[in-house]
Amino acid sequence: MPAARILTIEDDDTTAAEIVRDLAARGFEVERTGDGAEGLRLASTGRYDVITLDRMLPGVDGLTIASTLKDKGIDTPILMISALNDVDERVRGLRAGGDDYLTKPFVLDEMAARIEVLLRRRRADADRLLLRYADLELDLVAHAARRGGRDLRLFPKEVKLLEMFMRNSEQILTRSMIFETVWGYSFDPGTNLIDVHIRALRKKLEAPGLPLLLHTVRGVGYRLGAEA
Amino acid sequence: MLKHNIWRTTTFRLTIAFGAVFAVGIVLLLGLVYLQTAGYLTRRVDHILVAELDAFSRSRPEALPQVLKQAASRDPLSTSGLFSATGELVAGDGRLTPADVPQDGVVREFRRSGGFAPQRALGERLPWGEILIVHRDSSQLVELRRIVLQALVWSGASITVLGLALAVLLSARPLERIRAMRGASEAIVAGDLAVRLPLDGSRDELDELARIVNAMMDEVERLITQARTVGEGVAHELRTPLTRLRATLDHATQGLAPGDPRNALLEACVAETDSVLARFRALLRIAAVEARSRRSGIERVSLGAIVEQVAELYAPLAVERDVALEVSIALVPDVRADAELMFEALSNLVDNALKFTPAGGTVRLSLIADVAGLVVVEVRDDGPGIPQDERPLVTKRFYRSRSTSVAPGHGLGLSLVAAVADLHGFALTIEDAEPGTVVRLACGVQV
DSSP: OOOOEEEEEOOOHHHHHHHHHHHHHTTOEEEEEOOHHHHHHHHHTTOOSEEEEESSOSSSOHHHHHHHHHHTTOOOOEEEEESOOOHHHHHHHHHTTOSEEEESSOOHHHHHHHHHHHHHHHHSOTTOSEEEETTEEEETTTTEEEETTEEEOOOHHHHHHHHHHHHTTTSEEEHHHHIIIIIOOOSOOOTTHHHHHHHHHHHHHOOTTSOOOEEEETTTEEEESSOO | OHHHHHTTOHHHHHHHHHHHHHHHHHHHHHHHHHHHHHHHHHHHHHHHHHHHHHHHHTSOGGGHHHHHHHHHHHOTTEEEEEEOTTSOEEEEOOSSOTTTSOSSSOOEEEOOSSSOOOEEEEEEEOTTSOEEEEEEEOHHHHHHHHHHHHHHHHHHHHHHHHHHHHHHHHHHHHHHHHHHHHHHHHHHHTTOTTOOOOOOSOOSHHHHHHHHHHHHHHHHHHHHHHHHHHHHHHHHHHHHHHHHHHHHHHHHHHTSOTTOTHHHHHHHHHHHHHHHHHHHHHHHHHHHHHTTTTGGGEEEEOHHHHHHHHHHHHHHHHHHHTOEEEEEEOOOOOEEEEHHHHHHHHHHHHHHHHHHSOTTOEEEEEEEEOTTSOEEEEEEEOSSOOOGGGTTTTTSTTOOOGGGTTSOOOSOHHHHHHHHHHHHTOEEEEEEOSSSEEEEEEEOOOO
């Protein structure tokens, strides 16, 4: 599979350099522009797999770029990046056509994890209602989960949590991504609240003798997948 | 309140004082007019009496009865009586006798009941021995006195009534303004530094005072805002370098072999950095809520659903902490609120309660409708409780109760709840639940 191509539209040179360096190190092909109009022109070609888009840009601002692209039918996933940490801003960004929203300053792992998920989302069939990973099975119609033929009794939120992991198997999911997706809120839920939920899910998921499925990625988040 | 305080206003006292001076003036004026007029009228009567007596005494003795008769028919107010040396009536009016009126040339006043008008009288023994008494009706004097007295009573009563009415009327406005100012001051004391004392533009002394106080408040607000924004600015500025520091630390960890003891050290550094970043995020979040940039998010929400979500979010944590999380949700009307902020605030309350409740304890999260028709969210724990003197402090930034200082946390949770409550105009109260603490968020129903 060829390396995914990422367009970074970011006017702040320091932040841009960091993003480009990090993404390149992770094996992505990155192009960067600091100008809104140029960014819109490049993004309109549809050549990219993901766009990171700064909310505040000289010339054409991020919201306009996002909504213009969606109007043009360009469905490249957009990760909006903004210094504005206000829920209204977040909602506005997502409404304008952003697929995810990240507040500055951010941990690069967080950005990378979000980009990976956006890339995956593009490829994956999001409509599937029967998810499988290894010996794990999740039926979203019957809300039933099984591992190796054993029924797992999950609470509704645990079903949503497991669904997120299974739709993004082998991907790192950060705590804030999990909180945003499963609970639909974007504030800081306290350091260990998500961990507690993961532990509870893990207790139901894992069984002695079976390979570990839900892994902790130290300092970043969690991953459902094979042993690293 | 108005009635109680109105007696104390300067305007009221001044008006009453002016009223009293005016009343004394009226009394003096009327009294003077009365005395002068009465004196004049008396002198006139006395003059007439003396002149009549003089005229009569110069008549011939045998013609006198006839003269008296004529005089009486000429002027019915003046009457005279002629008496013999021994006091028997010879001619004229006999109602006043020589026994009543001494014959010494002095005019006196006589009053008698029974249709006899008050009289001024003068008596004289004529050269030939007979006694002549002249008197004249002086009821006009009595009438005058009555008129003056009546005028005094009426003017006194109307001055009192009008003065009081005027005083109340004049004092009501300053009192009303004082009341408005008191309201404004209470709001300021309660923490709303943007409130100013109302001005009415009259530029009177009250207005001037309010202007001075307002200028003072501008300065206080500027200083406090400055102090606060310095904190926020520091948090804002430090976030980026701290995030970079965290990335670098993380990077360093990745270069180490799994068994390296430096792993633990670096991880502790990352965790510590994360907790500083979390504090900054919380601080900036509170600032954002306090800046009221989120009014737009307020809509009809079902608190029941939110409480349920919060309970669901914290249930596993409660299980891990071995604390029972009991939830009761009453059927209540919707409220107007920002769902996301309410969720965040209630999360903070439950988080706090779980944090400060020892293992084996109970946290109760309830949604109730109180007697006043308010929808109340109540979080009750049976932990160590918050001492009375610390309760107003716990909503302040970074304040952590003495008794709970061993629990993890940054002391910003209740500040955020307070900011959210403030934004909505909801009342946040913290009380002793004996044992433990009960925190109530009373939400107005305005659908």
